[in-house]
Amino acid sequence: xxxxxxxxxxxIMLGSTYAVVALGLTLVFGILHIPNFAHGHLYMLGAYIxxxxxxxxxxxxxxALVASVLVLALVGVVVERLxxxxxxxxxxxxxxxxxxxxxxxxxxxxxxxxGPQAHRIPNPYPGTVELLGVTMxxxxxxxxxxxxxxxxxxxxxxxxxxxxxxxEAVAQNREGAMLVGINVNRVSSLTFAISTGTAAAAACxxxxxxxxxxxMGALLGMKAFIIVILGGLGSVPGAIxxxxxxxxxxxxxxxxxxxDYKDVFAFGALLLILAFKPTGLFGREVS
Amino acid sequence: MxxxxxKEKWFYLGLLILALILPLIITDRYxxxxxxxxxxxxxATLSLNLILGYTGQASLAHAGFFGIGAYGVGLxxxxxxxxxxxxxxxxxxxxxxxxxxIGLPTLRSRGSYxxxATLCFGVxxxxxxxxxxxLTGGHTGLLGIPRPNPLTLPFAGKIExxxxxxxxxxxxxxxxxxxxxxxxxxFSLQGLSFMAVRNNEPLxxxxxxxxxxxxxxxxxVANFFAGMAxxxxxxxxxxxxxxxxxxxxxxxxxxxxxxxxxxxxAGPIIGAFCIPILMEYLQFLQEYRLxxxxxxxxxxxxxxxxxxxxxxxxxxxxxKNSYTRRKAGGDKVVTPSGKSHQAV
Numbered sequence: 001x002x003x004x005x006x007x008x009x010x011x012i013m014l015g016s017t018y019a020v021v022a023l024g025l026t027l028v029f030g031i032l033h034i035p036n037f038a039h040g041h042l043y044m045l046g047a048y049i050x051x052x053x054x055x056x057x058x059x060x061x062x063x064a065l066v067a068s069v070l071v072l073a074l075v076g077v078v079v080e081r082l083x084x085x086x087x088x089x090x091x092x093x094x095x096x097x098x099x100x101x102x103x104x105x106x107x108x109x110x111x112x113x114x115g116p117q118a119h120r121i122p123n124p125y126p127g128t129v130e131l132l133g134v135t136m137x138x139x140x141x142x143x144x145x146x147x148x149x150x151x152x153x154x155x156x157x158x159x160x161x162x163x164x165x166x167x168e169a170v171a172q173n174r175e176g177a178m179l180v181g182i183n184v185n186r187v188s189s190l191t192f193a194i195s196t197g198t199a200a201a202a203a204c205x206x207x208x209x210x211x212x213x214x215x216m217g218a219l220l221g222m223k224a225f226i227i228v229i230l231g232g233l234g235s236v237p238g239a240i241x242x243x244x245x246x247x248x249x250x251x252x253x254x255x256x257x258x259x260d261y262k263d264v265f266a267f268g269a270l271l272l273i274l275a276f277k278p279t280g281l282f283g284r285e286v287s
Numbered sequence: 288m289x290x291x292x293x294k295e296k297w298f299y300l301g302l303l304i305l306a307l308i309l310p311l312i313i314t315d316r317y318x319x320x321x322x323x324x325x326x327x328x329x330x331a332t333l334s335l336n337l338i339l340g341y342t343g344q345a346s347l348a349h350a351g352f353f354g355i356g357a358y359g360v361g362l363x364x365x366x367x368x369x370x371x372x373x374x375x376x377x378x379x380x381x382x383x384x385x386x387x388x389i390g391l392p393t394l395r396s397r398g399s400y401x402x403x404a405t406l407c408f409g410v411x412x413x414x415x416x417x418x419x420x421x422l423t424g425g426h427t428g429l430l431g432i433p434r435p436n437p438l439t440l441p442f443a444g445k446i447e448x449x450x451x452x453x454x455x456x457x458x459x460x461x462x463x464x465x466x467x468x469x470x471x472x473x474f475s476l477q478g479l480s481f482m483a484v485r486n487n488e489p490l491x492x493x494x495x496x497x498x499x500x501x502x503x504x505x506x507x508v509a510n511f512f513a514g515m516a517x518x519x520x521x522x523x524x525x526x527x528x529x530x531x532x533x534x535x536x537x538x539x540x541x542x543x544x545x546x547x548x549x550x551x552x553a554g555p556i557i558g559a560f561c562i563p564i565l566m567e568y569l570q571f572l573q574e575y576r577l578x579x580x581x582x583x584x585x586x587x588x589x590x591x592x593x594x595x596x597x598x599x600x601x602x603x604x605x606x607k608n609s610y611t612r613r614k615a616g617g618d619k620v621v622t623p624s625g626k627s628h629q630a631v
Contacts, residue, residue, distance in 0.1 A: 112574055
């Protein structure tokens with residue numbers, strides 16, 4: 001029973017990361033219809049920025065997190081402007097190829113700058129907490145809580161503020177939004193900034209638990225896509241629930257079936273779902 | 288028109304002769320090995336071109352199928368002791384059959400969905416190859432895969448495949464074979480339905496093309512040749528590991544394809560030759576290689592979506608137009624031929 005609870009806890013922790021990262025991807029892929037395949041790599045860059053801020057500039061954990069979010073929001077705006085905007089009215093697959101170009105640049109850039117080896121970020125909260133017979137480090141608990149707060153804030157932003165509602169307006173009807181005077185280009189930039197900023201926040205929270213490495217983003221990016229597709233394109237609750245479900249599947253599958261193949265479960269699930277529902281679980285018909 | 292046709296024919300004949308006497312020209316063993324690898328990758332890029340360029344479905348599992356072919360030949364020759372000449376078609380067939388099974392669910396989805404689904408499959412292949420230690424040797428991979436067995440032909444006698452020159456002719460034969468099949472396929476009625484699916488799937492469906500069957504066929508044929516390229520690679524190199532199926536390899540071929548010219552037959556070959564050889568001369572940039580590839584991909588897809596071959600086409604058209612304009616006083620202008628270059 002203890003083992004089971006421990007796995008559930010680990011699953012929720014993994015799921016928190018997945019949910020936050022997938023939420024950011026939902027905004028650009030589901031709402032703006034940009035297949036930002038470099039999302040996972042931007043997440044990885046976020047972890048490295050916080051690593052540099054903490055080790056080179058001696059910033060604290062939270063200041064490094066804020067710095068990383070700001071830098072990545074800026075990087076997101078630049079990526080949208082240079083990589084995706086020129087291809088906006090072209091077939092989807094062209095943006096996808098462009099995205100592959102971007103991720104090659106990001107991954108190799110990080111390898112050239114900081115080396116291919118993994119780095120460790122000092123853990124700001126190394127203590128442990130005992131709860132229901134489950135031992136958890138404070139950092140892991142912090143990740144779960146911070147993810148919930150982040151999700152809540154993002155929801156409030158989209159639903160309650162004017163810039164947030166412009167994003168929804170563009171998602172519903174691009175031409176209509178332009179007619180009522182919404183600057184679509186600015187909304188694209190804003191969405192990208194939020195998307196990569198949240199990814200960076202997730203990366204900074206995870207970084208002290210696991211090591212950071214140039215390849216940490218590739219698999220996560222793919223999983224985020226899986227979650228967005230499974231949860232229904234553009235559905236924010238779908239992405240959140242999907243993230244936690246995937247975390248639990250991986251943790252339980254890895255714990256009880258095989259740890260070596262834990263990544264296969266997620267990818268296998270996608271192949272299976274697409275077999276029965278080619279547009280995703282809650283997806284609409286794509287053109 | 289006939290004049291141009293003959294001229295083009297001579298050009299290709301010259302190219303073929305050049306290819307046949309190439310071992311006499313290149314004496315450097317290292318460069319020669321590079322040429323052999325380029326030819327194997329050209330076969331893989333040509334087959335990627337069929338599904339991505341002509342049919343418009345971005346399969347990112349291509350290196351996965353290359354890996355299936357490589358492990359197929361490796362296992363069949365080392366564990367079952369089969370001859371290379373039996374193992375190669377078998378491995379290619381296995382790759383095609385797995386392609387069919389994977390195509391059934393994934394080809395029902397479109398655009399980015401298909402790209403992501405195939406990418407997932409590609410990653411699964413790498414994970415399985417790395418962890419199924421009993422079968423694949425895990426991360427160490429398979430070692431000691433035998434070279435192709437000597438072949439006894441009725442008139443030519445016995446051909447051994449030990450020397451580099453013989454390897455060259457072997458891969459050249461398979462490249463020409465692939466090129467022949469692709470040429471026959473692309474310029475047939477079936478080829479037209481591939482392009483119809485790429486240009487407008489609902490429209491193709493409306494005029495009676497079975498789009499799903501068309502996509503499956505293209506995917507299966509592409510994966511057959513990807514598997515074949517992998518099988519040849521395994522036998523000539525002698526050892527394989529999970530990195531033989533890595534996604535980065537697919538990305539490399541994607542670069543070759545897009546820079547050379549998508550949906551042309553010459554483009555993939557030009558890309559697969561020029562880029563590695565160019566990189567060889569830019570050795571000092573080795574670690575920045577993927578950064579350059581990535582930047583090139585973005586620039587090419589935004590500004591020159593038809594690649595080098597597309598550029599040559601436009602140039603030829605421009606020269607022709609200015610020539611006819613001078614002759615006819617500007618009222619006759621050649622328009623681009625019926626080829627459509629809409630998607631990708």
